[in-house]
Amino acid sequence: MTWKIFKKDKNAVKTKKGPVREWADAILFAVIAATLIRTLFIEAYVIPSGSMEGSLLIGDYLFVSKVNYGARMPITPIGIPFTAHTIPYTDTKSYVDVQLPYYRLPGFSDIKKGDIVVFNLPTEADSPLYRPVDRRENIIKRCQGTAGDTLSLVNALVYVNGKPRPPVSEGKMAYVIKTDGSGINPNLVNELHIDDFGAVDNATFTGNATLESIKQLKTYSNIKSITPNIAIKGFVDDRSGPVYPLSHPDYKIGEMPRYNWNVDNFGPVIIPKKGWTVKLDSLTFPIYGRAIAVYEHNTVKVNGKDIFINGKKADTYTFKMNYYWMMGDNRHNSTDSRYWGFLPEDHVVGKALFTWMSIDSTASFANKIRWSRLFRGIK
Structure with a gap:
């Protein structure tokens, strides 16, 4: 048998990729790289509601680590990249409902009490959505209890294994504020970031505020008393x-x-x-x-x-x-484990690391960016 050895012709002219092919290759590479980064390492997330105020504010943009607790492998791997559950501006599913078993890579640590965790909303397992685990909306809460607690x-006040958990210093509670009848200046309400502020009568008001805001409010002479607006033990609270x-x-x-x-x-x-x-x-x-x-x-x-x-x-x-108990820091303005029960481990997305941007949609154009919250660690 005779073997012929073909040598590469050094003088052969290489076929140059056209601009369309170059752009297509670049986009494909970017999509694959971004998908791997979002799946295995880190993902951006924005705070959509006030359930974590004042620890986290509406408009805070976060980076969420996938490696701390171990990256969850895709459960519905076939779908349009960078979409959650539907194609934008439509009600059409953005994924093929072919599901793989739950598997998570090893992580640096387990979830600890006090961690702020991003996870999939468990109630979207129910009618009428019936969404797969990894296609449910992402929400964020603080872990108050871990498996076995x-x-x-x-x-x-949260008790775990018979011991009280320390209150979150920047978290909010509901209060009843009694005045001498002169009312409370709306500018002061905004300055102290008192949410859901409302009047019961001419002298009594309610609102959600941090401990620091309450301390400042008590220094005003027209404030007669401020008490936590806590539901009575043994009764379903109408609120x-x-x-x-x-x-x-x-x-x-x-x-x-x-x-x-x-x-x-x-x-x-x-x-x-x-x-x-x-x-x-x-x-x-x-x-x-x-x-x-x-x-x-x-x-x-x-x-x-x-x-x-x-x-x-x-x-x-x-x-x-394993399961977890999640609660919002804005204690009386949060739909959390008190309403939907235990959080399964397969719903966990990752650990919140830091805010890289914060935008106040209610502020004027010049004050949109909350500069003090940029690249701020989360605790």
Whole structure:
């Protein structure tokens, strides 16, 4: 057999890429690189609501680390890049509903109490959206309890394993403000960043404020008293409505037990931990049934007082994932774990690192940028 060796002709003319091909290659490379960075390392996020004020403000732009807790691999990998769940300005899905099993790369640390975490909104698992985990809206809250903790709220103070959690210094609470009848200057309300400010009568007002703002307000001579506007223990608060699990009565054994919990007095509840076995009865099932059925993908049916999981009668259940308890720092203006229950670990997106930009949409053009918040660490 004769082998012919072909040598590259040094004088051959190379075919030059046209401008369209060069642009296409550059765009493809940029999309792939950006997707890998957003998936594995870091992603930008903007604060859309006031649930974390005053720790984080509406219009704060954050960088969120994927590596701290370990990057979550895409669950719905086929879709239009840089879209969440729908094609912009349409109601059309931006992804193909082909789902892979949940998997997370190793991270630097576990979620700790006090961490500010970005995660997917658990309630979008429900009707009418039924979105996959990684296609649910991103929201941000502070972790108050981790897997295995026993958590309760007593007069708006969080207790974990019987010990009080320190209040967030920059967080907000609801207050009742009594004056001598002369009212409160609206400019002062804006200066002290008092939210949801309203009048009960000519001398009484309500609003959400930080401890520092309340201290300053107390120095004015027309202020007679300021007291926290806390829901009474044992009663459902009309301001907030029913809290979990009454807010999500997915499964019932007879009638739902009267837990008599509200937004400021809640629990105690044990936060599920991977491998923990809970006894299922009429008191515990309404609390843990949602996690068992919705988040851990079991078929659950109730027949009288009997509970069936995947067709088998069950009086216990062993959890497959870790869960967390998330709450907003603006305590009385936050829809969080008090309303939708435990956060599953597969919903966790990443840890908030720092604000790189902050824009006040309500300010004048010259004052739009909050310069003091640029490149500010998050704590």
